[in-house]
Amino acid sequence: MSAARAGTHAVVAGLGSYLPPRIVTNDDLAAHLDTSDEWIRSRTGIATRRWVERGVSTSDLAVEAGMLAMKAADDDMVDAVVLATTTPDRLCPATAPEVAARLGLTGRAAFDVSAVCAGFLYGVAVSAGLVASGAATRVLLIGAETYSTILDPADRTTRAIFGDGAAALVLRAGRADEPGAIGRCVLGSDGEHSELINIPAGGSRQRSSGVPAAPAEHYFQMRGGDVYRHAVERMTAAALESLELAGWEPGDVDRFVPHQANARIAAAVAERLGIEPARVLGNIAEVGNTAAASVPLLLTESAADGRLEPGHRVLVAAFGGGLAWGATTLVWPHVTALPSR
Template sequence: MTGHGLRGGVTAVLAGLGTCLPPKVVTNDDLSLVLDTSDEWIVRRTGIRRRHVIEPGSSTSVLAAEAGRRALKSAQCDQADAVVLATSTPDMLCPATAPEVADALGLAGIPAFDVAAVCAGFVYALATGAGLISTGIAERVLVIGADTFSTILDPTDRTTRAIFGDGAGAVLLRQGEPGEPGALGPFDLGSDGSLSQLITVPAGGSRQRASGVPAAERDHYFTMQGKPVFKQAVTRMTESSRSVLARAGWTADDVDRVVAHQANARILAALADSLGLPPHKIASNIDRVGNTVAASIPLALADADLRTGEKVLLTAFGGGLSWGSTVLHWPDVVPQ
């Protein structure tokens, strides 16, 4: 699905950016003490050196609320008219986590809901927030990406435990005018459910519960088929990026920075090559935080040292399969 941006003189403008990482850090050397792995093996395959993980007493909502609080501070604002939370690790299966986040932020009575598109969730949530603004439902929308994948990883699986980390990132979108710094451009979104089994948590949903067959312990953990996911990620993000650039009237050469989902350092390198861009244009913080799923893009935005006016391409790929992209001129925003 493609969108040509918001019309009628009303658009969504990025006005604030906040992030939150849990304090506990797990290094590759830490993992090597409990798994058959090593720092060299993990770095060579993923580019990751460390990741943050939550401890007992914390949860996705805790990280999301703090990132949202910091995004509001960055925007010098204490109010929002809606909260859209992208997550695949909600605090509970029911209800959604966003209303609790809104309550924690003192935003009583406003619409708040979750969006589940795994690693593409933040771009989907951005498009949703932009839609709320374009239709006049809200003037300010807090868009949050937060995940705690450490809670759904098989503790004996060296591959997934090496890749994923916990974190949250948020932006405040406000009503503005097309063309001003921070105005979100067109969106490109897509999915392919025929390949849903490439990225999955088999147990816990209605399909498994209705089967009448008790789930095996391993079925409660995240699984991913690495090789086909790698190919799909590069292909889908490349196609989506090209589509949204064409609709924005940009070429790949016009792009100053690409802030893509931080899935794997090799995927980022392959994306740069596929788009014909030099590696330095691809923002990366995966070595320090790992794959933080829906939090990935806002965390990378905060670390990218972007300059006001730079042309920025956002692109992501995740389970579903799902993917999405958008563009903007970077505004004068100080991340918190």
């Protein structure tokens, strides 16, 4: 490979994650809602989740995860910061520039990516594009969410599912054939079903209508049954396409990293792909669905605790609002991962 082509692929160089200290159990929710530990566990696989305390925002979590990722990569001179989030600090401006400034990266490119639970994989593709174009040689990619701030206090379903957290990767320029190189990203969307996962109020559509929003319209809404069907179908299809692009069969996958939306969704996708449960990574029982932070949080924790080892062939897939979905592959490298729990 020529020198001009040697640094055109994004390679994982370090990972870090941060979870807020407040643990919310199913029994905590049952004390205020018509639900129970058994009801939540049987339908979602979730036992606990982390929520921020009052006054803590998405940028606060993103900064913590970003610092750890740069420490893990032993590199604080990244050229760009990409923040995948559904819960920015404000509608305007983007949250990433503030995160970059707090990390000592003022002057670098910094912007948000919004694709809900598929946001991290969209961020991977964007970051890889920055590297391939030569616009950056090192990118700090962060997935961070404070979903507890947008959940309806009276909605037992969404309140049980979602948690807060952040995780980050440093991606450096490298070769396509080295461990850690990001494979081709398969991305897709279907805006005809945008109403399945949404916050109706606060955007230009509701504001320009002249009709005041009902209180519940300011909170996150999801039609669970329809989402389940689309998630399984879209994640499976994207994963199969990603495997084909990598030249892998499902049996070649050492570790499947599905977005932690629901334990039943992850199991259904793995079954359709023919990947045995022992090769499927998960942490939803402890942290719930952390949306754009889900995949990098699982990668960081798994690399740190030994479930993910150098040389493992890894398949990643996610699905979220938009509708939006994605998948990619990589061979796991020797890399430092620093979770903060």
